[in-house]
Amino acid sequence: MNAPYDDAPHWDARTQAAARYAAVRARTLALAAPLSAEDQVVQSMPDASPTKWHLGHGSWFFETFLLIPHLAGYCPFDSDFAYLFNSYYEAMGARQPRTERGLLTRPRLEAVMAYRAHVDAAMADLLQDFPPALDGLFDLGLAHEEQHQELILMDILHLFSVSPLAPAYDPAHREPPKVESAAKMLAFEGGVVEIGHAGSGFAFDNEGPRHKTYLEPFQLSDSLVTNAEWLDFIATDGYRQPRWWLSEGWAVVTAQGWDAPFYWRKNGDDWLEMTLAGLRSLDPAAPVRHISYYEADAFAAWAGARLPSEAEWEHAEPQLREASGAVWQWTRSSYSSYPRFSPGPGAVGEYNGKFMVGQMVLRGGAGFTSAGHTRPTYRNFFHPHQRWMQSGLRLAKDGVAEQNDLARDVAAGLSAKLKALSPKYFYDAEGSRLFEAICEQPEYYPTRTEMALLERVRPLIAAEIPDNAALVEFGSGAGVKTRQLLDAAPQIAVYSPIDISPDAMEAANAALAADYPRLTIAPMVGDFTQPMSLPPAAQERCRIGFFPGSTIGNFTPEMATAFLANCLVMLGPKARFIVGLDLAKDPAILEAAYDDAAGVTAAFNKNLLHRLNRELGADFDLAAFDHKALWNAAEGRVEMHLVSRRDQTVRIKGTTYPFAASETIHTENAYKFTPERFAAIAQAAGWRVIQSHQSHDPAFAISVLAPA
Numbered sequence: 001m002n003a004p005y006d007d008a009p010h011w012d013a014r015t016q017a018a019a020r021y022a023a024v025r026a027r028t029l030a031l032a033a034p035l036s037a038e039d040q041v042v043q044s045m046p047d048a049s050p051t052k053w054h055l056g057h058g059s060w061f062f063e064t065f066l067l068i069p070h071l072a073g074y075c076p077f078d079s080d081f082a083y084l085f086n087s088y089y090e091a092m093g094a095r096q097p098r099t100e101r102g103l104l105t106r107p108r109l110e111a112v113m114a115y116r117a118h119v120d121a122a123m124a125d126l127l128q129d130f131p132p133a134l135d136g137l138f139d140l141g142l143a144h145e146e147q148h149q150e151l152i153l154m155d156i157l158h159l160f161s162v163s164p165l166a167p168a169y170d171p172a173h174r175e176p177p178k179v180e181s182a183a184k185m186l187a188f189e190g191g192v193v194e195i196g197h198a199g200s201g202f203a204f205d206n207e208g209p210r211h212k213t214y215l216e217p218f219q220l221s222d223s224l225v226t227n228a229e230w231l232d233f234i235a236t237d238g239y240r241q242p243r244w245w246l247s248e249g250w251a252v253v254t255a256q257g258w259d260a261p262f263y264w265r266k267n268g269d270d271w272l273e274m275t276l277a278g279l280r281s282l283d284p285a286a287p288v289r290h291i292s293y294y295e296a297d298a299f300a301a302w303a304g305a306r307l308p309s310e311a312e313w314e315h316a317e318p319q320l321r322e323a324s325g326a327v328w329q330w331t332r333s334s335y336s337s338y339p340r341f342s343p344g345p346g347a348v349g350e351y352n353g354k355f356m357v358g359q360m361v362l363r364g365g366a367g368f369t370s371a372g373h374t375r376p377t378y379r380n381f382f383h384p385h386q387r388w389m390q391s392g393l394r395l396a397k398d399g400v401a402e403q404n405d406l407a408r409d410v411a412a413g414l415s416a417k418l419k420a421l422s423p424k425y426f427y428d429a430e431g432s433r434l435f436e437a438i439c440e441q442p443e444y445y446p447t448r449t450e451m452a453l454l455e456r457v458r459p460l461i462a463a464e465i466p467d468n469a470a471l472v473e474f475g476s477g478a479g480v481k482t483r484q485l486l487d488a489a490p491q492i493a494v495y496s497p498i499d500i501s502p503d504a505m506e507a508a509n510a511a512l513a514a515d516y517p518r519l520t521i522a523p524m525v526g527d528f529t530q531p532m533s534l535p536p537a538a539q540e541r542c543r544i545g546f547f548p549g550s551t552i553g554n555f556t557p558e559m560a561t562a563f564l565a566n567c568l569v570m571l572g573p574k575a576r577f578i579v580g581l582d583l584a585k586d587p588a589i590l591e592a593a594y595d596d597a598a599g600v601t602a603a604f605n606k607n608l609l610h611r612l613n614r615e616l617g618a619d620f621d622l623a624a625f626d627h628k629a630l631w632n633a634a635e636g637r638v639e640m641h642l643v644s645r646r647d648q649t650v651r652i653k654g655t656t657y658p659f660a661a662s663e664t665i666h667t668e669n670a671y672k673f674t675p676e677r678f679a680a681i682a683q684a685a686g687w688r689v690i691q692s693h694q695s696h697d698p699a700f701a702i703s704v705l706a707p708a
Contacts, residue, residue: 017138018127024142025120027370028058031152034170037109043102044162047388048155053085053101054148056112059119060085062141064092065348067119070134071126077118078107088354091347139202140348146370153276153368158388161263161274168278175275176326176367176390178285183223184617184653186319187400188312190215195314196338197377206352207377209340213311219397220308222617223321224329225299228284230291231271233299234260236433243507244301249294252385262290262387289327289392293360293384296330296393303614304429307332308396310379313363317376320394324365324374327392335359335381359383366390395614405527407616407653413665414650414657420666421608423554424500424527428611434604441596445589446550449700450580454481454548457693457702458488464576464691464704470494470538472571473546474528479508481548485578486516494520496538498528529559531566543570545577550700553582553637553671557681560671564685564705573707577687583699584672587631590638594629594670602627605640605667618652628664640668675701683708 032040032051040051049057060081067074076082084104086095096104107115130138153169160167196210197203233239239259242250252258260266263274264282271282291299300306308316310333317323336356343353359381365374368390382389406425413420427435439447454461462485465471469492473482476497486492495512499505509521522535534543545567552560567577594601605627609620625642632639641664650657679689682705691704 014127014130017130018124020142021123021127021138022120024145024370025058025116028055028145028149028152029116031149035156039156039159040109041102041105042159043099044155044159045388046099047386048158049098049101049151050104051152051156052109052112053104054152054155055116056081056085056107057087058145058148059112059116061144062123063119065137066134066141067122067126070131071122074122077115078111081107081115089347089350091350136202137348140204140351143202143204143373144351146373149370150366150368150373154389157263157274157276160276166274166279169276171277173276174367175277175280175283176287176289177322178283179223179226179287179322180285181223182613182617182619183221183225183394185219185395185397185615186222186316187219187404188215188217188316189400190217193311193315195311195377197375201375203375203377204352204379205344205349206337206341206356206379207375209338211339215309215312215315216398217400218308218312219400219615220312220316220320221305221394221396221614222319224287224326224392224394225303226284227282227286227288229303230261230288230299231284233302236302236430238298238302244298246294246297248384249292249298252292252294253298258295261288261295287322287326287392289366289390290387291330291391291393292387293330293382295387296391297332299393300395302429302433303395304431304611305395305397307393309333310361310363312396314376317363322364323376325369326367327364327390328362328366328369328380329364330391330393331361331363333361335361335379355381362391406612410612410616410652411655414652418666419657419659419664423668424529425611426604426608426668427500428607431604431607431611434600434607437600438596438604441598441600443592443596444601445593445698446582446700449695449698450548450550450702451481451484453693453695453700453702454484454580457691458484460691460693461485461578461702461704462489462491465489465491465544466542467491468493468541470496470522470534470541470543471546472534472538472543473497474567475499475547475549475551476505476508476523479512482512482546483515485546486512486519492519492544494522494537494541496522496524496535498524498526498532500525500527529555529563529566532570534570543572543575545571545575545579547578548580548702550580550582550670552579553673554669555671556669557671560681561684564682564687568686568707575707576690577705579678579682579703579705581673581678581701581703582670583694583701584636584674585697585699587633589698590631590670590672591629594638594640595627599627601629601640605642608667609642612652616652618650620650621648624648625665635669636672638670638672639666640670641666673701675703678703 035051043050083094084096086092156169192212192214194210194212197207198210265272272279273282297307308331310331313331343349362380409422438444471492476499497505505523509523513521520537522537526532555563606622609622612618613620624645626645628641628643630639644659644661644663646661648659675692682689686708687705688708689703690706694701
């Protein structure tokens with residue numbers, strides 16, 4: 001019969017410390033056990049270290065900082081080891097250069113193992129009468145050993161990845177778990193929060209002091225980006241489009257020829273991934289890993305999002321899936337000190353503080369990380385180009401209002417008898433990219449027709465624009481047509497673009513600022529169909545509205561009238577309003593323009609469902625919906641729909657939405673006008689047409705309006 005728990009022997013603090021020490025040191029040896037002596041001596045790149053060096057360095061730490069100063073009569077194992085196994089502690093003297101650790105064929109592995117045994121025996125003596133004042137240094141030594149356990153696995157994976165044999169470290173090695181369900185964006189109100197370590201338990205010095213910081217409202221994905229999502233990034237030429245990349249990142253990706261995460265290998269049409277179990281087929285549901293900060297930032301931009309700050313990550317951590325144990329997660333925070341941080345005295349003060357420049361913070365913990373090693377306040381850090389560690393990402397966004405609006409509008413639209421979604425949600429970063437691609441398709445005439453017409457008539461339009469005017473563009477997008485107008489009317493002093501997609505607008509505005517240095521750019525993020533207050537720089541001037549692209553055709557006639565009336569209030573009594581509108585024509589031409597042979601418009605339409613999966617945690621099966629474009633003669637419009645291919649049910653935020661086979665989601669209208677019909681709509685809104693310019697077939701028009 002087992003003794004009751006209260007009768008079990010109680011370990012004292014010294015016994016517990018000895019047990020902890022033995023367990024941590026034993027795990028290091030267990031990690032090295034599958035490796036041959038040859039495996040343990042090779043250094044495969046400057047950032048990596050041989051396993052033999054890691055084994056020696058861990059022992060050097062305990063010998064240098066605990067045994068020599070605190071164990072009476074301790075005799076160092078070998079005086080040369082102080083030089084060989086010092087890492088970066090300047091206060092402890094000279095050391096073997098990091099890039100040349102692989103040249104240490106001597107001491108032999110047997111001597112390093114004897115060194116470990118020598119240190120372990122001496123530590124057992126020290127721990128028999130361990131002064132409480134050394135507890136912090138002892139805990140630091142164990143945490144330091146656990147860090148090198150992770151480095152052993154990182155460095156061995158890199159070593160084996162460059163071998164033509166692609167050997168397995170452990171064929172049974174378990175990879176990080178799959179991401180079980182689609183990610184959803186969690187909303188956080190922000191405000192003043194506290195971050196950093198406080199209270200009992202070990203933490204590195206860089207995790208404190210705990211302090212207050214202010215967060216703007218933000219959204220953070222509850223889950224990690226997966227390999228499947230990264231494959232979409234690759235398929236859309238994410239590695240070949242500089243607009244997604246930071247300047248330094250683009251220089252690195254082009255110089256080094258990156259086209260995939262670090263350990264991915266192309267095998268015909270398939271991808272393999274080098275793992276500790278050897279080369280394995282890429283698991284689409286697994287979190288993407290072994291990516292640099294540059295890649296993470298580029299993916300986030302491509303996805304219409306950004307990386308979280310470390311404060312946002314820590315504040316949200318209790319609500320995150322895969323917060324630790326899968327991959328380290330890049331943040332956009334530079335590695336620096338917290339307020340009131342001060343490095344500790346002596347050589348151990350060099351542990352973290354001296355590296356607080358030029359690196360980026362990662363949060364969480366990875367599959368290689370020792371169990372129990374991390375905390376929500378843990379701050380890992382690497383240079384932005386490095387990617388041999390298990391590093392991944394989760395996405396963040398600014399604000400909570402847009403997500404709340406999206407959720408509300410989707411719930412209303414999919415609950416209606418005739419399901420519909422607003423076309424304003426087409427334009428995340430990928431939607432904006434796809435729309436630009438649509439404009440290049442041979443069937444899609446509106447963009448090139450309007451561009452040619454604007455080129456021809458812009459001197460006449462520019463004559464209506466007074467000096468020092470402000471140009472207010474509704475739905476600015478990439479800003480290509482804007483340039484035509486700015487070139488024709490250099491008297492424009494302020495440009496105020498309005499767009500619902502901050503990411504697409506940011507890139508366009510940066511390019512405009514570079515090419516038009518005298519132009520003041522005052523952007524606004526928001527829904528331009530709603531009343532808005534213009535920035536002060538635009539309010540003080542005569543305002544010129546610009547609404548190209550026939551986007552006004554997306555409104556019903558009643559909505560178009562209301563929109564034009566709102567614009568009149570916003571632009572003022574001396575305004576001019578330049579509006580592009582597509583004219584009615586052969587239905588075959590119209591339907592082809594919205595259903596191109598290359599399928600780009602279909603991808604654009606389906607990307608709306610992909611956005612709902614990503615941002616609202618929906619479970620749309622994109623393959624279960626078809627794109628359809630049709631001419632509705634009675635309404636005078638082209639309609640776009642997503643057609644359910646079968647009976648199915650979609651779940652969004654706990655609500656289910658049934659779809660019957662052939663049932664549609666109405667996603668967009670594109671009304672086509674006659675000049676007379678548009679003039680009547682404008683007149684009803686308080687405007688009059690003062691210029692009307694029309695192209696030859698296919699017919700398109702640009703109208704200039706003035707207050708009636």
